[in-house]
Amino acid sequence: MEQWSWPPRYDESYQPDPAERFWFPRRETMPAEQRDEAILARIRQVMEYAWENAPFYRRKWDEAGIHPSSIKSLADFEKVPVVRKEELRADQAENEPFGSYLAVPTSEVKHVNGTSGTTGRPTAFGISERDWRSVANAHARVMWAMGIRPDDTVLVASPLSLYWGSWGAYIGAERLGARVFPFGAGTAGQTARTVRWMRQMGVTVFYGTPSYALHLAEVARDDGLDPASLGLRKLFFSGEPGASVPSIRSRIAEAFGAQVYDSGSMAEVSPWMHLGADSDEPGVLCWQDLVYTEVCDPTGLHRVDYGSEGTPVYTTLERTSQPMIRLLSGDLTRWEAPSADRGRTYPFLPRGIYGRIDDMFTVRGENVYPSAIDDVVMAAQGYGGEHRIVISRESTMDSLAVQVEYEDAMASSLESWAAGIADRLRTVLGVGAKVVPVRQQTFDRTEFKARRVVDDRDLLRRLEGAS
Ligand code: 8LQ
Secondary structure, three states, rough: OOOOOOOOOOOOOOOOOOOOOOOOOHHHHOOOOHHHHHHHHHHHHHHHHHHHHHHHHHHHHHOOOOOHHHHOHHHOOOOOEOOHHHHHHHHHHHOOOOOOOOOHHHHEEEHHHHHOOOOOEEEEEEHHHHHHHHHHHHHHHHHHHHOOOOEEEEEOOOOOOOOHHHHHHHHHHHOOOOOOOOOOOOOOHHHHHHHHHHHHOOEEEEOOOHHHHHHHHHHHOOOOOOHHHHHOOOEEOOOOOOOOOOHHHHHHHHOOOOEEEEEEEOOOHOOOHHHOHHHHHHHHEEOOOOOOEEEEEEOOEEOOOOOOEEEEEEOOOOOOOOOEEEEEEEEEOEEEOOOOOOOHHHEEEOOOOOHHHHHHHEEEEEOOHHHHHHHHHHHOOOEEEEEEEEOOOOOOOOEEEEEEEEOHHHHHHHHHHHHHHHHHHHOOOOOEEEEEEEEEEOOOOOOOOOOOOEEHHHHHHHHHHHO
């Protein structure tokens, strides 16, 4: 396997020929079983390293009666207890600032990122120079698979602050040899300026969230510009469901006349692009030699068979500063076995990550994810650009209303328009929902991750009562 060592060491001058499809052909296309052998050996090294250097893991595994030397197969590895985000948060509160899962001396932390901390205590990511470079090399490799090349100009259009997403895309693009344009996002008036700068700079690749790309397209149109005239070749995304949700991805692809790629897992397990697409089709590959992904049953926490749904559990194979060993994501996906037909022999998530367990609700016995509602609503002709999903989790059965913005052209036939969307929701998702049309621009747009679900019993009652 190319440049496969522990601790990781990458040749920073290495660069494939632009015509090459693979960055590391052997690592990416080898039989999955052979790769699994190398991964098992690496998992043991990473566990031994964490055992020696990170008291958090030693404590946790002692309690579970597990020692790195007892892991003799990938099946054994399933016995290693998962790490929950609450544990990391609590451990950092006790062991400031980086937690007792920091496995390098604090003096080696050269970059700090973190969670936004909108819910609860923020978590700090303390990143060593070695890890920063591993992430850059990994991201360059996945972006290469998306077809991004050194002659591209990559716009980073997400907040350049604590959010690791932006920095990961930045250093990946830089390592790949592309021109990077770190415009960021999230300041007043920035979007209109972004549109102008995109034209001026000849930006060819966009990185951000799907919601933000759609907002940017609206802002361009308001400025009298067809987003397709901006000259983008590709857009790649992370941070929220969308790039693998059919109606959202086709809206983006059509607006910009460009290809759409999905990627992303969690900042804690950067390189977060270890879930990354290698074609402009929905879905992502699990780049197992970067971060070992297991899709697990959310209750028993055992790996589910290929073809089944579960929650991803991640293990970093290249991180030395804050290694993550079986981090429970709480997200939902379905995985498929590696197939040589795809070229890269990694497991595949055909619908990407489609939601979080916490966000799922149940209407008349049907489990519903907000992203499935997004898909139906955003496919409607005359959709005005935003919507809100209003639910109430007060009783045993959730109920649901969807407020949907309409384009002016729909104004004369709103009742049948709304009925059409309600029918579609019933057919596709099996749920009955009240669909309430609202005027365009009723709802705020986001420059980052969308929050469309409103859990409000009173609002729901009012909407359900409205005729
Ligand atoms: N999440 C992230 N990427 C997603 C995707 N492609 N599809 C669906 N949901 C996705 C730094 C990267 O952008 C990853 C990231 O956003 O990390 P965060 O900020 O730690 O947020 C992680 C959560 O975003 C995941 O658990 C998914 O729910 C969602």
